[in-house]
Amino acid sequence: MSAITNPAAPLAELAWRELLNQHTEGLPAAFAAGQVSAYVGFDPTASSLHVGNLIPIMGLVHLQRAGHRPIALVGGGTGMIGDPSGRSSERNLQDLETIAANAEAIRLQLAKFLDFDGPSAAKLVNNLDWLGGIGLIEFLRDTGKHFSVNYMMAKDSVKSRLENGISYTEFTYMLLQAYDYLELHRREGVSLQMGGSDQWGNITAGLELIRKSQGTEAHALTFPLITNADGTKFGKSTGGGSVWLDPQRTSPYQFYQFWMGADDRDVSKYLRYYTLLSQEEIMALDEAVRSDPGKRAAQRALASDVTARVHSSEAARVAQEVSALLFERADPQALSDAALAALRNEIPFAAYVPPAEGAPDAGVDVFECLVQLGIAASRGAAKRLLEQGGISVNGTKLGAADKVIGEDRLLRGRYLLIKKGQREFGLVHVP
Template structure:
C-alpha cells in the first residue's frame, strides 16, 4: 500500500475508496490534486467537518494539492437529508455564509509552495449555465433509475422529495467534472454519506471524457454506544469561537470516552504512532489520569483556536474549580465562562447587592434559598472560590469580578454564574 494511504488507514481516515490499488499507484506517480466540498448551510463549520479539513491537510503535507470547495451554488439547493426537505436560505444569506466558510477553511491548509491550496466556489461555473445546457450536458448522462435507487432518495420517496433536492447529485457531479477540467483534479474526498455523490461524479467524468478519477470517504464518527459524535446538550460543536467558545470546545474533548479517545487522537492529532501508543497504554493502565483526553483536547484546541485561546480555556477551567486565581482571568475569558455556565442576571434591590444565599439559588447550583442556607451552614458554599460560613453574608463591590461577574459553587463540582448589571 502507498505510505500515505497506510497512515490514513491507521488513523481511521479511510472508510471506502473506489479502487485502492489504482489510487495507491496514482498517489505514487506524483502530486495529485484533490478536492473536498463544504456547503454553506450555516455561518460556521462544526467538528464533523474538521475531519475533512484534517484529511485535506494530511494530503497536502504528503505533497499533494488540496482544493477546498465552498458551495455557493450547492448551498442554495441543499444535499438531501434523511429526515426531510431542507429549508432554503436566501441568496444573500448563503453568500454571507460562503465568505465565513472561506475564512474558516483557509486556516487548515497552506497557500504557498508547489502544492499550494486553492479555495474554489462552484457558483463560478454554474451561475451562467442555462437550464437547457444543464439538462443537455449534465442531465443526459444520469439514469433516473439509478438516482431513485440512492439510499437517501429511496427513504424519502414515501414522504416526498423535491426535484430540487433530487437533482443535487447532478450539481456535485458537475463540480468534480469542472475541477477535473480546470485544475486537473483526480481525487474527491468526503464523509461516508457522500459516497453516492462522489461515485456519481466519477461515473459522469468517465462517460464524458473517458478519464479515470478516484474517490475516498472517511467513516462516520461515533461514540462508544454507536450514537453520533460531535453533539452536546446545546447542539453541535462549532469551529467558530462565537458559537462554541474555546473553553467549551476544550471541555468537549476533555470529556471524550476512554473507549474512543485513542481513535479520536489518531484522527485529530498530528502525534506520531509512538506517542499515541504511549497514551493508549496510559489510558489502559491509569485511566484516572486522563492523559489521552488532555493531549487530545490540547492538540485540537491548538489547531482550531490557537495556543493562547487554549491556555486561557485551561486557566478558566482551573479557576472555576478552585485550582487557579479567578481574578487573573481577563474580561473576555470571564465572559466566555459565564456564557457557558448560563449565568443569570441578579441586580441590586433598593441599592443593596444580593445575599450570597440569593445568589446561590438564582444561579441554580441549589434549588432554593433554604437549600442555599443549608449549604452555607454545612460548609459547602463558595463565592469566587472563597468558602462562605455566614448564612447572612451579602455580596459587596469587591466580589464583582471585572465589576460585574460572580462565581458561585456548591461542593466541588456544581458551579454557576451571576451577572450583576
C-alpha cells in the same frame, strides 16, 4: 510545503489513522505518479461548519502534508438545493444572500487548517461561480444525457428516499455534484474527490461524467462515518445540539469540554482522526488510558490539540483554565482575566446591585449575591445556606457570620466566584 518525498503517503497515513473507508483501484498509482489535486465539498446551509465536518477537513490536511494539492469547494450553488444523502426529508431551501454569507463564513474557517502558499498551496472555490450561469437546456444536453434514470435510482442517496418521496430538485443533486467534479477537473486538474462514505454514489457519478465527456481517469476516496462507542451520533453535545466551529455558536470552553467528555473507548480513535499527533505519541496516550484512565491524559491531549487548531492556542489555554476551576478544584485566586471573562458566559452571572435597604456600609452583601445569581430563592434561603456551610467565595468556605465580603477579597478587584456544594458556581461582577 516541501517537495513530495513519499507521494503514496496519504493512503498509508489515512489507513493507520483508520480514516480510509474505500477508494478507486487506480488511486495508489495516481499518487505515486506525482502531485494530485483533490477536492472536498462543504455544504453552506449553515453559517458554520461543525465537528462532523472535521473528518474531510483532516483528509485535506493529510493530503497537503504529503505534498499534494487540496481544494475546498464551498457549495454556494448546490447549497441552494441540498444534498439528499443521509437525510430522510427535504431540506428547507435558502435564498442566495444567506448562502453567500454562509459560504464566506465557512471559507474563513477552512483557512485555519490549510496552507495557501507554496507548491502544494490550497485553494478555495465556490461552485456558484460556474453553476450560477449555466442554463437548464445546456445542462440537460451536455450533462444529463450521460446518466440514465436507472443509474441514478440505484444510488443509495436516492433509494433511501424513495419510500417517503424525493423531489426532482434533490434527485438532480447527483448530477450537479458530478458537474462540479468535471469543472474542477477542467479548471484545476482535479483528479480526486473525497468525502464521507455516504458520498460514494455521488462521487462515482462524477467519475462517470469525466470518463464519458473527457475520456480521462479520475478517482474517489471516502472516509468512514463516525459514531460513538455507545452507538450515538458523533458531533452532538450533551444537550443534543451540534458542536460548531464558530465560537459564537459553541464557545471555546464548550468545544473543549466536548472533547474532554470523550469516552475511554473512543478517545484513541479520536486522537487518530482529529489530531496530527504521531503514532508514538498516540500509542503512549493509549497506554495512559489503560493504565490510569482517571487522569484522562488522552482526553486532555485531544481537547487541547483540537481546540487550539480550531480556535487558537490562547483559547485552548483559557478553556483548560476554566475547566480546571469547574471540575478539578483549581484555586480561583490564580484565574487569569481571560478566564474570568470566559466564565461570565459559562456559569450564572450577575452584576452586583446592593440591596435597597440594609446595605452594608462597605463590602458586598453575600445574601444579595446568592439571590441575584439564582443560587438562593430568597435572603432567608441564602442565610440558611451559609449556616449549613454550603457556600464558598473565591475559594474560601463561609460561615454563618460571613454576610459581607470586603472589597479587598475580590478577585482582580471586581469579581466574586461563588460556589455552592461541589459543582454549582456563579460569578458576580462588583462595579
